[in-house]
Amino acid sequence: MLGVCYYPEHWPKERWKEDAQRMRALGLSYVRVGEFAWALLEPEPGRYAWDWLDEALETLAQEGLKVVLGTPTATPPKWLVDRHPEILPVDREGRRRRFGGRRHYCFSSPVYREETARIVRLLAERYASHPAVVGFQTDNEYGCHDTVRCYCPRCREAFQAWLEARYQEVEALNRAWGTAFWSQRYRSFREVDLPHLTVAEPNPSHLLDYYRFASDQVRAYNRLQVDLLRAHAPGKFITHNFMGFFTDLDPFALAEDLDFASWDSYPLGFTELMPLPEEERRLYARTGHPDVAAFHHDLYRAVGRGRFWVMEQQPGPVNWAPHNPSPAPGMVRLWTWEALAHGAEVVSYFRFRQVPFAQEQMHAGLHLPDGTPDRGAEEARRVAEELARLALPPLEPAPxxxxxxxxxxxxxxxxxxxxxxxxxxxxxxxxxxxxxxxxxxxxxxxxxxxxxxxxxxxxxxxxxxxxxxxxxxxxxxxxxxxxxxxxxxxxxxxxxxxxxxxxxxxxxxxxxxxxxxxxxxxxxxxxxxxxxxxxxxxxxxxxxxxxxxxxxxxxxxxxxxxxxxxxxxxxxxxxxxxxxxxxxxxAGLKPLPLPGGLRLRRRGRWTFAFNYGPEEAEAPAPREARFLLGARRLPPYEVALWEEA
Amino acid sequence: MLGVCYYPEHWPKERWKEDAQRMRALGLSYVRVGEFAWALLEPEPGRYAWDWLDEALETLAQEGLKVVLGTPTATPPKWLVDRHPEILPVDREGRRRRFGGRRHYCFSSPVYREETARIVRLLAERYASHPAVVGFQTDNEYGCHDTVRCYCPRCREAFQAWLEARYQEVEALNRAWGTAFWSQRYRSFREVDLPHLTVAEPNPSHLLDYYRFASDQVRAYNRLQVDLLRAHAPGKFITHNFMGFFTDLDPFALAEDLDFASWDSYPLGFTELMPLPEEERRLYARTGHPDVAAFHHDLYRAVGRGRFWVMEQQPGPVNWAPHNPSPAPGMVRLWTWEALAHGAEVVSYFRFRQVPFAQEQMHAGLHLPDGTPDRGAEEARRVAEELARLALPPLEPAPxxxxxxxxxxxxxxxxxxxxxxxxxxxxxxxxxxxxxxxxxxxxxxxxxxxxxxxxxxxxxxxxxxxxxxxxxxxxxxxxxxxxxxxxxxxxxxxxxxxxxxxxxxxxxxxxxxxxxxxxxxxxxxxxxxxxxxxxxxxxxxxxxxxxxxxxxxxxxxxxxxxxxxxxxxxxxxxxxxxxxxxxxxxAGLKPLPLPGGLRLRRRGRWTFAFNYGPEEAEAPAPREARFLLGARRLPPYEVALWEEA
Amino acid sequence: MLGVCYYPEHWPKERWKEDAQRMRALGLSYVRVGEFAWALLEPEPGRYAWDWLDEALETLAQEGLKVVLGTPTATPPKWLVDRHPEILPVDREGRRRRFGGRRHYCFSSPVYREETARIVRLLAERYASHPAVVGFQTDNEYGCHDTVRCYCPRCREAFQAWLEARYQEVEALNRAWGTAFWSQRYRSFREVDLPHLTVAEPNPSHLLDYYRFASDQVRAYNRLQVDLLRAHAPGKFITHNFMGFFTDLDPFALAEDLDFASWDSYPLGFTELMPLPEEERRLYARTGHPDVAAFHHDLYRAVGRGRFWVMEQQPGPVNWAPHNPSPAPGMVRLWTWEALAHGAEVVSYFRFRQVPFAQEQMHAGLHLPDGTPDRGAEEARRVAEELARLALPPLEPAPxxxxxxxxxxxxxxxxxxxxxxxxxxxxxxxxxxxxxxxxxxxxxxxxxxxxxxxxxxxxxxxxxxxxxxxxxxxxxxxxxxxxxxxxxxxxxxxxxxxxxxxxxxxxxxxxxxxxxxxxxxxxxxxxxxxxxxxxxxxxxxxxxxxxxxxxxxxxxxxxxxxxxxxxxxxxxxxxxxxxxxxxxxxAGLKPLPLPGGLRLRRRGRWTFAFNYGPEEAEAPAPREARFLLGARRLPPYEVALWEEA
Ligand SMILES: [Mg+2]
Ligand SMILES: [Mg+2]
Ligand SMILES: [Mg+2]
Ligand SMILES: [Zn+2]
Ligand SMILES: [Zn+2]
Ligand SMILES: [Zn+2]
Structure with a gap:
């Protein structure tokens, strides 16, 4: 199934109906909504403005769209930050980070946990019985902008408590960390600092425990949201959208509290950030390196214990990499099929329409800022159409x-x-x-x-x-x-x-x-x-x-x-x-070295082939294979799918 | 006309007479004086020491030299900083910057504006009727050392007021900045921070308004000085020396308050900082890239509404670039003529004599620290001599x-x-x-x-x-x-x-x-x-x-x-x-592709040719052209000037 | 003579005897002990635990080993830092540096000088008459981790006093620094700041005096220790272990208070950090550049007025360079002989046994963490054996x-x-x-x-x-x-x-x-x-x-x-x-251009040859030379020694 991320709060109400109709016309089934809207849902402390969201959901529901509702906690409003500046995280250099972007909160902050509980509970209660709302996304991209690890006083206290729970006795910590070295011995957990700004490098055991703690804090924070959502909006699924090439967080642990995993797939941006030989960088600048998306599909399928979505799928050039080329024609479709071949239940494009203002104004959408379709829309529509006539067999364990x-x-x-x-x-x-x-x-x-x-x-x-x-x-x-x-x-x-x-x-x-x-x-x-x-x-x-x-x-x-x-x-x-x-x-397998940018993926007896390269490639299909998509000869950026006899 | 920058406060009084005589002997007409001398003019709060400046001006006047007096506000004395530490600027990282270099003040500081007004008014009053003082330079190189943009509490307040004046209603700001995105909505102008240290990148509209504000603050600060100078020393011109390749400041706006623009021309230092192919870097390391000075002459002529000076002209190796090669022989003369060809009214060398102490001791002058002439002096003298026998026609609009x-x-x-x-x-x-x-x-x-x-x-x-x-x-x-x-x-x-x-x-x-x-x-x-x-x-x-x-x-x-x-x-x-x-x-023009480092500039029917390259070049002069300087064949680093028949 | 660095506090007591026996078996004579053990010697403020050190020294003494005792001041315990946070140094960026590594103290801190005096006096008193303790090492690697220069308030005060002592009158400072430039004039020493975070670069004279001051502070701090050790443990030698390629400190001045100099020799790590052509980097990655150790031997021999030790000799791969290759087989022996050829009195390996925990766990020792000998042990043993049968002639002045x-x-x-x-x-x-x-x-x-x-x-x-x-x-x-x-x-x-x-x-x-x-x-x-x-x-x-x-x-x-x-x-x-x-x-000398990685060093009529290169080399020995080590043809990484007839 396909979906899309949509921000009704960015557009005049008059536009919503047309947008929803167009989603349906494209063949989209799911819409993610609301994950950055706190300041619009609660414009003044304690004064709520649910009406616009009610109306937006209603409009989407009328077109038969299913809604994934994001909790808006990645972006606390300015009034909340001004009332509780201690929720702002502190960076490794000891500087208090500030309002004006997003993710401006510390996972350990007791005040922010209270505020989070308040808004999440209200959101859950309000939409618990909304028929179009099928599930929730907690927050958004935990850890983005280097936010897993905070160095504030609240984190220091929480870390000390975490250590005490782990080691019970401080002597156990002293042994575990080897504090006999360089006179690092602690007499109590209260003496332990966060490991930063030290004169020489910190003790590696100290760092590792702090990294574990920081990851645990995110999980605990997410668990707080999950518990409230389950309590107040039972029966809806809960997921979170993880990131690519990101390791500050243990996604396996966090996802134990979710129904399934999601991730945000930006193959070109990720490829820009990879260390690659110059030739491969050139070759795959417009397609993404051929294994970048696949690796993450396989990773987050594991994280989701077999179930995952692509919650954000790159639909065109993005805005955040050092260079942001345009995907080769066909790649939006190819990426979508690659995700489906790896078992994605839903592939949801980010975003429906390019926003003409603020930080992400240069991030493409399925539509241009003026509402006319961009290239991605046509490729998405084509996948929806193809998907409608194919019943994908279930994924089997890999060899x-x-x-x-x-x-x-x-x-x-x-x-x-x-x-x-x-x-x-x-x-x-x-x-x-x-x-x-x-x-x-x-x-x-x-x-x-x-x-x-x-x-x-x-x-x-x-x-x-x-x-x-x-x-x-x-x-x-x-x-x-x-x-x-x-x-x-x-x-x-x-x-x-x-x-x-x-x-x-x-x-x-x-x-x-x-x-x-x-x-x-x-x-x-x-x-x-x-x-x-x-x-x-x-x-x-x-x-x-x-x-x-x-x-x-x-x-x-x-x-x-x-x-x-x-x-x-x-x-x-x-x-x-x-x-x-x-x-x-x-091992008894039949490896099949593939030329250039060709790649395969199986679902049961169906085999997908993807051509990431600029040259035509031949699919290694058995002679008798029946092609369900494409053909034996794959032009650049094309997909083929065949069933083995 | 030619001029020079001179710091009598760096030398024993006994030396001044000889220096002034030598200036005249070189053919210089203007001397810029005083722009960093606050601590010497006011050695204790409220105790003034004008005598030395009076005497220095008198000495210069006796040799017929005209004086441009700099206001000394780029360098507030230590006692002033200690009394009012809040005038120190705050950098993007949130650190209070410190005394010990120069430009250690915030343009928004009310206290510093008061102190500025005090010293500028006194200076204006004292020299209002001095016959040798023909004009003023405000401050020095506004914005140097990354000082346009300050992140102090005073700037925050001033920015909020600036926003209120611009948008009137905070909702207008919310619309303009698109604060619906990422819950950035503001309820009042008082909620708006300066855009730095944010967790994700700041809103681009927020940044742009802040950059505009910061540029405006410099203009307002300069206007304060201009108003006082006009009020208390009427009839003198007012200029400011702008910098090369510098964009934090809008010079067009600021110069509306000046009589003409000036700029500081360091072709070798600028070329060191330019992104250039290695071959061009090598070729022009001793001459500057052939268009670097010309571009800025044309820019600041526009900024000055047709009138500009070169207030500081590189006379030899400088001290501030990553590498500081010696100009090729002849380049000081060539640069001077290039400036004059572009309409500079005065070209003033920086500085008369290399100072043997402090930060700029490795910056060449027209004279060595021991007072003997350096190469630049001879080249300047030659230009003065040539200039004396040529009546330059006025500049005409370019095509x-x-x-x-x-x-x-x-x-x-x-x-x-x-x-x-x-x-x-x-x-x-x-x-x-x-x-x-x-x-x-x-x-x-x-x-x-x-x-x-x-x-x-x-x-x-x-x-x-x-x-x-x-x-x-x-x-x-x-x-x-x-x-x-x-x-x-x-x-x-x-x-x-x-x-x-x-x-x-x-x-x-x-x-x-x-x-x-x-x-x-x-x-x-x-x-x-x-x-x-x-x-x-x-x-x-x-x-x-x-x-x-x-x-x-x-x-x-x-x-x-x-x-x-x-x-x-x-x-x-x-x-x-x-x-x-x-x-x-x-467009009906006659483009004339020039070989290598050859460049042209016209003043009326006179055409200048400049050879920045290491090979001899031929001037594209009509057969019948009359050469006023040089000849048809230009050796490396030479100038030619001819009149079309 | 050979020695080793040993940390009994890292190992169970039961292991000490075996370790000491093994040291003797390897032919080692000296053991450095204790230089990071403060928190174990004084686990609570005022509660001392000397017993373990007594016992360790006793164990070593029983095997005839001589002990160099390190004062433990490079690592003040956490309780001391928490009681006196003002001892923590402040970095150039103005940030208070923190506990968790080592060298977390400011040399100017009066409190830390008191605490230092207390622990050093107690240590001296306790071991003044211990027969195995032959000398002391003060602190450890002064200046490591950029600690010579601190920017804390105590340093500011101390710097002002230092300036006053140097210049007597502030006008002398104004003249010396040329503060007429940029209005930098000071009215009193109390006005002078530390030279950092300035808007433009600080005055170079200011910086130079501050660098001199900072180096002097280290010397004064060291002198405090030396005076106490001489007073309370007379008759023991005192040394300090200096670092390679380190210039923040004037070692000549500091060593005036020592009996001899020591230094810590890590040829591979130093070579990693040198700017070298790629070919030399490759060639010498496993040997160190052929002159790196020799240069420092000659330097610290001068610093020690003719006497020096290698207090730490690299025994295998280290942990702190960007890349940490394994030394070529034979290099531990070669480095040791190079040191001895240059006059080292003792070469002491760092460390006896690789520690399995904390920051330096990836730094090799003579033994693996499980106690079994690593390669370095065998090479050290071989040198000890060779050394036992050779009576090295004294070093003569070089030409x-x-x-x-x-x-x-x-x-x-x-x-x-x-x-x-x-x-x-x-x-x-x-x-x-x-x-x-x-x-x-x-x-x-x-x-x-x-x-x-x-x-x-x-x-x-x-x-x-x-x-x-x-x-x-x-x-x-x-x-x-x-x-x-x-x-x-x-x-x-x-x-x-x-x-x-x-x-x-x-x-x-x-x-x-x-x-x-x-x-x-x-x-x-x-x-x-x-x-x-x-x-x-x-x-x-x-x-x-x-x-x-x-x-x-x-x-x-x-x-x-x-x-x-x-x-x-x-x-x-x-x-x-x-x-x-x-x-x-x-000059009348006979230069002998050497091929590739071959190098020579003489002690009287004995000549050493060292082959740092990967090819066999021929020693330029006279035909009649008598070889005491090796032979005329040197395999890679080999040593030869001959006596001239
Ligand atoms: Mg995203
Ligand atoms: Mg200048
Ligand atoms: Mg060491
Ligand atoms: Zn925190
Ligand atoms: Zn400011
Ligand atoms: Zn200090």
């Missing part, structure tokens, strides 16, 4: 699992140990490498069951908890562990038996040295798979087994112990291109 | 007008929408392109009459006010409008009828999409003028007429409607090199 | 002196006048150039006697005091002065008789112009030594003598007057490669 851990991102943000080590880049390299082989991938958080997968890839999992270890133990397929897996304890210490710590139960290895490499330096590793120049990271690993790859000095680079593999280096693109298909074949 | 708008710089600073979009760079590219054709250019602010010009170039004018539209309507020559012209309303909104908004009255176009391009991406446009790879910016424009250039997808890149042209892209150097001569010829 | 001045670093930090001018880079270029010729070098502070040297190299000495001038006058060898020597007075002014100021007594030159060059620009100089393209810096120098090198415009680039030379430009590598051997031969 490959990729284990992804937000906590790993925090660990490496805190101590990369080498400027080239970036967790998301490593994860994406593995994901993209698998997808270039035509393999479908399920993202799994650590600890999730892995029995069903022929191949499990763990790019790196520094903190390996018992439940994750058990899942790896029970995995029946091949499991590849990347570098630094098992290299830290729960408290950010080196394991007593050295890395890979608990993984030694599965792989009898002992990492006796690691190094990070400057860009000018590479180490050559060689073996039956080929010869590879590896940079960024290397380990020296003691183990019994004959390594599959060896460095020039004789130490192993890739180890195998039965079904388990350990990679003791940062993988280069050519190593991945050799290793992953070999592994897939060892 | 080409370039429309320049400081507000456009603000708009694009606030929302570039693409990292490559820089207004000054676009303006300079057009200006330089015209000058490489040997064409003289008048800079015109939007709204100035354009009837007399054969060709009008508007690099980009996002906010197109009625008076500007009318001037374009009345223009009898060809008019070329650059990209994004008419793309914003007065309040920083997209026009209801889409860009180019009001320009549609002249050019029936409709911009339905724009994009900014990363450096790796270019769009090819082709037509009778040639084939061009265009980057940075592209628009999709609907229009009736056949475009002169088309992008590969068929959309137009350059449109013509009678005498008017619209360019829907950022011009590449090769596009400008093809388009501008063609346009000039269409 | 070449390099004059190095921390104050020069401050001057050029304050006014580089060109972004490419970096003092340490210039010094290092000369040092490395000499060492590539196989020449031993003594580093000398300005003013130290130079009579004994055949060649004296002064890379640049802007402030040339009488005692330094006298030393140059008395020098009997050749003296080469680099650019900008003599260019500033004691008060950061241009000398009245122009640069090189007082040096004109020795070299009749007059610098009439200088320039800094952007990277794109070079000036060619030519003469009998060759033809060189010179960038970064050029001077125009008037002088009588025929220059040895001339720029293309005829001005001299290199001057000679008898035994003295003046270089009027920044030297390029090829100029140094031509000039230095020629100079050395003129």
């Amino acid at each position: 490959v699992a990729l284990v992804y851990d937000p906590e790993a991102a925090w660990v490496y943000e805190i101590q990369p140990q080498g400027a080239g080590w970036r967790y998301l880049e490593l994860v994406y390299a593995f994901y993209s490498g698998l997808r270039r082989l035509g393999l479908d991938v399920d993202v799994r958080p650590p600890g999730a069951p892995l029995e069903g997968y022929a191949l499990v890839v763990v790019p790196s999992l520094p903190i390996l908890r018992p439940e994750a270890l058990e899942a790896f133990q029970k995995a029946r397929g091949l499991v590849l562990f990347g570098p630094r897996t098992g290299s830290k304890t729960e408290h950010f210490q080196i394991p007593p038996d050295l890395p890979p710590g608990p993984l030694q139960a599965l792989l009898p290895l002992r990492v006796v040295r690691v190094e990070s490499l400057p860009p000018s330096l590479e180490e050559v590793a060689e073996g039956p798979l080929g010869r590879f120049a590896l940079g960024v990271w290397r380990e020296w690993v003691e183990g019994r087994a004959e390594p599959l790859l060896r460095f020039a000095d004789g130490w192993g680079a890739l180890f195998r112990e039965g079904r388990r593999f350990y990679l003791a280096a940062w993988p280069s693109p050519d190593l991945l291109a050799a290793l992953l298909p070999w592994l897939a074949r060892e | 080409v007008a370039l429309v320049y708008d400081p507000e456009a710089a603000w708009v694009y600073e606030i929302q570039p929408q693409g990292a490559g979009w820089r207004y000054l760079e676009l303006v300079y590219a057009f200006y330089s392109g015209l000058r490489r054709l040997g064409l003289d250019v008048d800079v015109r602010p939007p709204g100035a009459p354009l009837e007399g010009y054969a060709l009008v170039v508007v690099p980009s004018l996002p906010i197109l006010r009625p008076e500007a539209l009318e001037a374009f309507q009345k223009a009898r020559g060809l008019v070329l409008f650059g990209p994004r012209t008419g793309s914003k309303t007065e309040h920083f909104q997209i026009p209801p009828d889409l860009p180019p908004g009001p320009l549609q009255a002249l050019l029936p176009l409709r911009v339905v999409r724009v994009e900014s391009l990363p450096p790796s991406l270019e769009e090819v446009a082709e037509g009778p003028l040639g084939r061009f790879a265009l980057g940075v910016w592209r628009e999709w424009v609907e229009g009736r007429a056949e475009p002169l250039l088309r992008f590969a997808d068929g959309w137009g890149a350059l449109f013509r409607e009678g005498r008017r042209f619209y360019l829907a892209a950022w011009p590449s150097p090769d596009l400008l090199a093809a388009l501008l001569p063609w346009l000039a010829r269409e | 070449v002196a390099l004059v190095y001045d921390p104050e020069a670093a401050w001057v050029y930090e304050i006014q580089p006048q060109g972004a490419g001018w970096r003092y340490l880079e210039l010094v290092y270029a000369f040092y490395s150039g000499l060492r590539r010729l196989g020449l031993d070098v003594d580093v000398r502070p300005p003013g130290a006697p130079l009579e004994g040297y055949a060649l004296v190299v002064v890379p640049s000495l802007p402030i040339l005091r009488p005692e330094a001038l006298e030393a140059f006058q008395k020098a009997r060898g050749l003296v080469l002065f680099g650019p900008r020597t003599g260019s500033k007075t004691e008060h950061f002014q241009i000398p009245p008789d122009l640069p090189p100021g007082p040096l004109q007594a020795l070299l009749p030159l007059r610098v009439v112009r200088v320039e800094s060059l952007p990277p794109s620009l070079e000036e060619v100089a030519e003469g009998p030594l060759g033809r060189f393209a010179l960038g970064v810096w050029r001077e125009w120098v008037e002088g009588r003598a025929e220059p040895l090198l001339r720029f293309a415009d005829g001005w001299g680039a290199l001057f000679r007057e008898g035994r003295r030379f003046y270089l009027a430009a920044w030297p390029s590598p090829d100029l140094l490669a031509a000039l230095l051997p020629w100079l050395a031969r003129e």
